[in-house]
Amino acid sequence: MWLIVSLLVLTTAFLSRNKIQRCFYIFMKTYKRDLRGCVAFLKLRIVLWWWEKRNYTIPKLFSRLVESDPDKIALYCEDIAWTYQQVNECSNQIANYFKNQGFKKGDCVALLLENRLEYPCIWLGLSKIGVVTALINTNLMNDPLLHSFNVAKSKAVIFGDNHAKVIENVMNKFKLKLYQLHEAGNEKNVLPGCITLTAELNTISKEDPEEVSTSSRHPVVYIYTSGTTGLPKAAIITHIRFIFMTTAFNFMARLTKNDIIYNPLPLYHTAGGMVGIGQMLIHGQASVIRKKFSASNYWSDCEKYKCTVAQYVGEICRYVLAAPKKEPFNHCVRAIFGNGLKAQIWNEFVKSFNIKEVYEFYGATEGISNIINIDSTPGCIGFIPRYASFLYPMLLIKCDILTGEPLRDNNGFCIKCGVDEPGLVITKINPNHPFQSFKGYADKKATNAKVLENVFSEGDKYFNSGDILVMDEFGYFYFKDRTGDTFRWKGENVSTSEVEAIISNILNLNDAVVYGVEIPNTDGRAGMAAIVDTNNTLDFDALSKGLRENLPSYAIPVFVRVMKSLPITGTYKLKKVDLQNECYDIEKISDQIYFYDNKSKAYTELTKSLYKEIINGRINV
Known part of the structure; x- marks a missing residue:
């Protein structure tokens, strides 16, 4: 004090x-x-x-929990519960098996699997022998999936029955060992050339594997992020970074070992797979996972497992709020934590479900700009005391809001933002400090693109978050926007350049531009594509079919605008911002606009009546 x-x-x-x-x-x-x-x-x-x-690593910290309370429940998943001893034994079998298979420290194995009890056990077991696990987004397919395998230099892929078809479609394009993990009773449906991992593990020892010397700064998993442009990037998560992210939240939210955490998020993401599961692996809180998120079962699950803390992302909050309500609520949840809870629904959400504490946090998978809201201030994503900002070197600098490029003074140095002035979030890089060490991506080029140099003095380096925030006089931060060619929809980042490339491949069109647009009463931005069709030959059936086959559902453009030409600058750059500002308002746009119907999985012309239904929230997008 x-x-x-x-x-x-x-x-x-x-x-x-x-x-x-x-x-x-x-x-x-x-x-x-x-x-x-x-x-x-x-x-x-x-x-x-x-x-x-x-030199503590995740397996070492986890082993302390196993030794202290082996019979305590660690994981719940759909009426099945595993103790710490069972989680340890499963991870040991993975470690012993893959060691016998010849995998060694520094190798990478890709994991394409739905949420299930074995998920954290697999990468935990591989980490015991120094093998890095690439946590693959289960929505990926075709080229983005192949890219994710390749960029991490994977030597093998572990996948579940639900993703056998996706693997089958691309398995002739790579030479990786394939290990199929079965559901009970589905042992006969094995892809040709695949090893039946479930059967193989039945004969493997559950004893601790021989210890492998691993540094706390050695990578443990790759978690993918789309970043600002291009295909998914494999962010390097070291043991110490995983421990830092998990422990920071644990201390700030004052969790205890008696807490039970409801975690319906995908385990390949940072929030669910690191911040959530990390509480079980490192700090002793039981975790409840689901194979697939269900808005209608959110609170009934919390009641069933007597959860005291629950996780969310922005879209989840909106879906849960919109779901039919069962009253009275008998859940034991005192706190929720996550990111993306919009200020517009914040108060309604906590009041509707009697939530006492909200821990909204901000941070990127690969980034070192991490803050948290610890006093439930609505809309706030974190804070830094203004009179003690030197303790944590994260700050805002002036930038071109449209491009995200930092603005510099006459000496060539960046300019700090004032109170209530939107700016680009940057954080000083210090390789010798776990808070400030930026490992970046498996791709060196992508890593270098996130580093700003000569920011306030010659030779200094800062991590560029690519996000625009604003700080008020109390030191509270609020999210404003994302820079670059990425927007967020359905809780996922969508790369516009990736969608543009796929559209061009499908329709053989030279000009197509993709951007995010806002829809009332929804979180994030929906995808919209402006496509040039000079000869009136655009085939919407082929477009929708091609998009479904090559993109996850959240990345399929919700709106398509058909144009004779696209607006360009004097230097032949597409004026994406102009199109984004015009949006899909059929009262102002003479071009034909089409809407993607989730039920029919097809595009239909956007009429005035349909437009009004979308704007008024009567149609689920």
């Missing part, structure tokens, strides 16, 4: 009387928040320093 007061006194010594009064007002409004955050942050730094000094 004395440190905060001292900093405040030094800061106000140079201010006018009015500003001093305002500073004290801000201090009185935020000191409880700041004190709590600083204590948790200091505790986090000490614990991470100690664990890294002792």
Whole structure:
């Protein structure tokens, strides 16, 4: 407390009387928040320093939980529960089997699997022998899927029955070992050339494998992110980064070992697979997972498993809020955590479901810009005390909002933003510090693209988040927008360049541009494509079929605008922003616009009546 007061006194010594009064007002409004955050942050730094000094990895921390309470429930999944001992034994079988198969430290195995009890056990087991697991997005197919295997230099793929067809469609394009994990009773449906992993594991020892010397800074998993452009990128997650992300949330949210966490999110994502599952692996909280998210079962699941904490992403909150409500609610959930809970529905959500605490956090899978909202301020994604910002080197700089390019002064250095001024989020890179060490992606070129140099002095380096935030006078941060060619829809990032390339391949058209547009009462931006069709030969059946075969459902453009030509600048660059501003308003646009109907899986012409139904939220998009 004395440190905060001292900093405040030094800061106000140079201010006018009015500003001093305002500073004290801000201090009185935020000191409880700041004190709590600083204590948790200091505790986090000490614990991470100690664990890294002792070279603790995820398997080592997990083994302590197994030794202390082997019979405690670790995982629940659809009426089945596994103890810490069972999770350990399953991971040991994976480790022993793949070691016998010749896999060694530094190799990579891709995992394409739905949420199930074995999921975290597989990558945990592989990490025990130093093998890195690439956690593949289960929505991917064809070229994006192949790219994900290749960019991680995978030597094998473990996949489930549900993804056998997807693997079969591409297996003639790679030479990887294939291991199929079966559902009970489905052992006969094996792809040609695949090893039946379920049967193989039945004969493998459950004893701990021989210890492999692994550094806490060695990669443990690759988690994919679309980034700002192009195909999925494999973000490198080291043991210490995984531990940091998991522990930071644990301390800030003040979780205890008695907490049971409801985690309906996909386990290939950072939120579900790292922040969520990490609580079970490192801190002893039981985790409840589902094969597939269900809005109607969200609270009934929480009641069934007596969950005390629940996870979300923005879209989940909207779906749960819109689902038929069963009252009274008998759940035990005191807190929810995640990212993307919009300010517009924040208060309604917590009031409707009697939620006492909301921990909204901000951060990128590969990034080092991480903050959290610890006092449930609606719409806030995190905070940094303004009088103690030097403790955490994340800040906002002025930029071109349309391009995301930093603006520089006459000396060539970046310019810091003021209060309530939108800016690009950057964080100083320090390779020797677990908070600030940026490992980037498996692709070096993609890594370099996320680093800004000579920001405030010659030779300094900062991580470029690509996001636009704004900070108020209390040190609260609020999300504004994403830069680059990416928008977020259905809780997933969509790369416009990837969708544009697929459209061109399907229709053999030279010009097609994709962008995100807002729809009232929805989160994120829906995809919209403007396609040039000079000869009136656009085949919508072929377009919708091709998109379904090559893109996950969330990436299929919701709207298509047919044009004779696309607007370009004097340097022949497409004016995507102009198209985005015009949106899909048929009152202002003379071009024909088409709407993708989720029920019929086809495009239909957007009429005035259909437009009004979409705007008024009467049609599910």
